[in-house]
Amino acid sequence: MRRAKTSGKPQSSATGRFGHSAAGPAGPPGWLPEWQMVPGTNFVVDKFGRKTQDSIKCKSWFLTHFHSDHYQGLNSRYKAGLVFCTPITARLVQQRLKTPADRIRIVPLNTPLMVEGVRVTFLEANHCPGAAMILFEPPGAVPVLHTGDCRCHTSMQLEPCLQPLRGKLNLILDTTYCQPQYDFPLQQQVLQFVLEAVKAEAFNPGTLFLFGSYTIGKERLFLEVARLLQQKVYVSPTKKAVLDCLGLAPEYASLLTTNDSEARIQAVPLWMVSLKQMARIAKHYKGRFSTIVGFQPTGWTQKSGVQDTERGRASHGRRRQKGTLIVYQVPYSEHSSFRELREFVAWLQPRRIIPSVGNDSGPKARDMVAALRPA
Structure with a gap:
């Protein structure tokens, strides 16, 4: 889905827009949406445009799934850094975009790996084939679950790596259908x-x-x-x-x-x-x-x-x-219904929710977060 642009105005918090300490990774430029750079790291997710490649000092890039609004900027000339993705997504990136194989790192689901000192785990997103949620666990920082695009399902509550992090992580959430009228069936x-x-x-x-x-x-x-x-x-x-x-x-x-x-x-x-x-x-x-x-x-x-x-x-x-x-x-959707979003948030109890769709970095984003929190 198309992502909204941010306002470009930096937050006044002393710890920065992502809660980074002065000794931690530098915050992103104002034009980069906060849901596309992982708090506590220098990792970029689903943002491969030329401006990003030229402006962000990033070695490790992450692609959640093979939809054009997420992989835009990946092509046969891509050399900015390593792209981490699932096996299916990797095959599609190489076949359709001709991205060099030496730029791609294949990550199976439920197989933790260390990337620049950060523990990273890809999880089933229940979206299109090959789509993944990504759990980032930076040392000394709040863990982050980036859902990419996903269809929340009760089976996600059984993920062993998520259960101990309830109430302890930040959530970058696919809010495509974050309105009460989108209460479609299973x-x-x-x-x-x-x-x-x-x-x-x-x-x-x-x-x-x-x-x-x-x-x-x-x-x-x-x-x-x-x-x-x-x-x-x-x-x-x-x-x-x-x-x-x-x-x-x-x-x-x-x-x-x-x-x-x-x-x-x-x-x-x-x-x-x-x-x-x-x-x-x-x-x-x-x-x-x-x-x-x-x-x-x-x-x-x-x-x-x-x-x-x-x-x-x-x-x-x-x-x-x-x-x-x-x-x-x-109403066959591969994104979460409003009810499913609320149920997932109620179970996970994230410390912070960052909407990844329709986020205006202002009133609209705050209203979505308020709607997702159980009364």
Whole structure:
């Protein structure tokens, strides 16, 4: 998600914006968002632009996952320092961005390592494949958990390295959906809704199913549907190359094809799942498919009125139809709902919360933090 810019005004605290002591690491320049430099260290997270590379004296850089708003600045000419990331993210960075292999350090999940004297542990973020939360434990400083982009889940409360740090660390938190109206269902519930919808629509052999996705992300829906129907799913050659980096289980990998004549299920860019775009696709497949059913999997569908008015909570999806074109808006999100954010904060009890999305370094940020703290 797009990150808000900071105001650029330094804080007046004697310990600096990150709580660094005079003897600790120097604070970042005012233009660098505080959620992209780890307090107590000189580490930069998800910020690789030329200005950052030229201005920050940093040897160790961290990439939480392979989404463009996080890796922007990484390319074949990158030489600023070592980039630490998960195996899947590393394969994608090398394949798609051509970043030199000697600039990348692969870090498996749940495998602590020492980086410049700081204990660093990558943890499952429940976001797109390869995404990680990163726990930093600088000597003599407050530990920091940087969530990157994440979908909080109760399983995170079982992480052995987090349990002893409850109430003792600072939290840099993905606040994409930090508003009460974003109370969408669990991923598994939405997935089940989609599977049932597909079964209900699949009676017609002339139905083409479209599933919106990103370069990486939202794969679970179309892979599970393909497995359920035991049918091939078409992906573009570019998407196939990305999926090959994920190490998919054979039961899923065997269902992928780059020949659209073999499949009635297609993974397409999310923007293509709209009545306007689907009408164009219908013309392309005239004579082969008589109906097109598209799925829009994103938490932003909440803004479009996907509500269960009787319970006052999010429904699992909404069906819209125009002639032979059908769109399902489903709140399948790979970011935390507002309820999940509050539950995670209540469990972790961080000393400080630093929002990483929508942070204006002012009233908006303070309101988000206040909303996340249990009353």
